[in-house]
Amino acid sequence: MPCPPITREESMPDPKLSSKSFTLTNNETGQSWELPLLEGSVGPSVIDIRKLYADTGCFTYDPGYTSTGSCQSEITYIDGEKGELLYRGYPIEQLAEDSTFMEVCYLLIYGELPTQDEKDKFLDRITYHTMLHEQINYFFRGFRRDSHPMAIMVGVVGALSAFYHDSTDITDPKHRFIASTRMIAKMPSIAANAYRYSRGLPFSYPRNDLKFSENFLYMMFSNPCEEYVINPILAKAMDRILILHADHEQNASTSTVRIAGSSGANPFACIASGIASLWGPAHGGANEAVLSMLEEIGSADRVDEFVKRAKDKNDPFRLMGFGHRVYKNYDPRAKVMRQTCHEVLNDLGIKDDPLLDLAMKLEKIALEDEYFIEKKLYPNVDFYSGIIFKAMGIPTSMFTVLFAVARVVGWVAQWNEMIEDPSQKIGRPRQLYTGAKHRDFVPIDKR
Numbered sequence: 156m157p158c159p160p161i162t163r164e165e166s167m168p169d170p171k172l173s174s175k176s177f178t179l180t181n182n183e184t185g186q187s188w189e190l191p192l193l194e195g196s197v198g199p200s201v202i203d204i205r206k207l208y209a210d211t212g213c214f215t216y217d218p219g220y221t222s223t224g225s226c227q228s229e230i231t232y233i234d235g236e237k238g239e240l241l242y243r244g245y246p247i248e249q250l251a252e253d254s255t256f257m258e259v260c261y262l263l264i265y266g267e268l269p270t271q272d273e274k275d276k277f278l279d280r281i282t283y284h285t286m287l288h289e290q291i292n293y294f295f296r297g298f299r300r301d302s303h304p305m306a307i308m309v310g311v312v313g314a315l316s317a318f319y320h321d322s323t324d325i326t327d328p329k330h331r332f333i334a335s336t337r338m339i340a341k342m343p344s345i346a347a348n349a350y351r352y353s354r355g356l357p358f359s360y361p362r363n364d365l366k367f368s369e370n371f372l373y374m375m376f377s378n379p380c381e382e383y384v385i386n387p388i389l390a391k392a393m394d395r396i397l398i399l400h401a402d403h404e405q406n407a408s409t410s411t412v413r414i415a416g417s418s419g420a421n422p423f424a425c426i427a428s429g430i431a432s433l434w435g436p437a438h439g440g441a442n443e444a445v446l447s448m449l450e451e452i453g454s455a456d457r458v459d460e461f462v463k464r465a466k467d468k469n470d471p472f473r474l475m476g477f478g479h480r481v482y483k484n485y486d487p488r489a490k491v492m493r494q495t496c497h498e499v500l501n502d503l504g505i506k507d508d509p510l511l512d513l514a515m516k517l518e519k520i521a522l523e524d525e526y527f528i529e530k531k532l533y534p535n536v537d538f539y540s541g542i543i544f545k546a547m548g549i550p551t552s553m554f555t556v557l558f559a560v561a562r563v564v565g566w567v568a569q570w571n572e573m574i575e576d577p578s579q580k581i582g583r584p585r586q587l588y589t590g591a592k593h594r595d596f597v598p599i600d601k602r
């Protein structure tokens with residue numbers, strides 16, 4: 156008996172209207188408008204401006220959406236001041252310690268932790284969708300051998316819509332469920348293929364007797380000529396990393412997936428757009444950028460020089476792995492990642508890793524520096540994940556790919572939530588136009 160399709164019995168309730176409201180006044184005309192205030196279950200209230208343009212003739216201006224809520228969601232909650240992250244109400248620290256990535260996937264998608272029976276069915280579903288259509292393996296061969304694996308991911312995931320036509324009707328909950336299952340299940344296979352292709356290794360097929368993270372390590376690192384022995388510490392660390400990266404509210408890539416999906420685009424195309432957005436160094440590409448930065452710094456005695464550069468307004472250099480749009484306190488994921496980082500390095504017997512020593516020195520100096528304290532710039536999750544991946548033998552160019560393997564579950568959960576939310580419209584922001592006013596065309600001989 157398969158898992159039920161991802162669909163809600165009742166649609167998401169309308170947000171609660173607060174007894175308080177905001178009044179907006181036009182100072183010139185004296186005209187006032189009352190703006191309703193909506194309350195979430197926890198966190199700041201939001202001013203409902205949906206009728207603002209119709210009522211006032213004005214738009215709002217908020218580049219980077221620093222004060223804008225784009226949707227109502229029940230999936231993930233972040234309190235950036237406290238440094239708190241909850242998936243469906245459960246603290247990330249507890250999930251990282253006691254749960255598994257598969258259980259977290261179920262939680263994010265269905266809203267509740269599974270019973271044993273539900274978990275077994277879900278695992279079965281995912282396991283039997285891990286294999287790629289054989290023609291997808293041929294598709295990889297069209298890429299240059301030295302292609303960046305994120306470029307391959309964007310291409311191959313977008314191309315899934317050409318292979319799985321039977322799950323692209325977004326109005327059908329069964330189609331959405333199959334497409335979502337396929338994406339979560341096949342991302343590790345695509346990621347492993349991207350890696351193996353760049354190394355000239357034969358593609359590996361999934362093994363159904365292994366757990367999700369074990370299977371991922373097996374597909375990445377196994378050699379057809381030898382038996383592959385799973386290291387349980389590395390498998391546990393990988394599972395934890397996947398949990399920590401699984402969702403993060405309305406971040407750039409998730410908002411990209413939602414905006415792409417708001418036009419009715421098929422789920423594979425939407426996830427490919429999320430992967431493209433994740434690739435940037437200010438977002439998921441930061442874990443790769445951290446390693447490049449540590450390599451560029453080179454030795455602990457140059458840390459001060461780079462910290463100075465990061466503080467210089469005229470220098471574009473930033474300390475990668477520091478700062479976050481939402482967290483103005485220690486990133487809770489970074490705390491867990493820091494501990495996992497030490498566990499992995501101990502298990503692998505890496506005692507004196509110069510890059511890690513350098514990272515620790517950088518972390519200490521930045522945390523004590525007035526500039527970083529004042530701007531509340533703490534190490535984020537990417538600061539440590541890159542070091543763990545390096546210790547595991549994963550090449551730098553694969554770091555963001557691993558982030559995508561985890562985040563796909565968040566994208567899928569948020570995309571499904573959006574499709575089922577009757578209040579969602581096509582994402583279409585407006586602008587403050589500052590270009591030329593109306594003018595007449597000038598023929599080329601008169602310019």
Ligand code: CMC
Nearest residue numbers: 436437438439441465473474475476477478479480530535
């Ligand atoms: N190094 C030096 N200065 C920084 C840094 C940094 N890493 N991050 C922010 N600042 C400064 C910035 O210059 C600005 O200064 P001022 O107020 O004088 O203009 C102030 O701190 C606020 O920064 P912002 O750029 O306005 O903040 P933002 O919310 O737009 O950017 C960020 C957030 C994550 C893009 C940024 O902190 C950054 O570029 N960090 C490095 C890249 C990184 O580690 N990204 C991974 C984020 S976590 C993974 C994920 O969720 O994707």
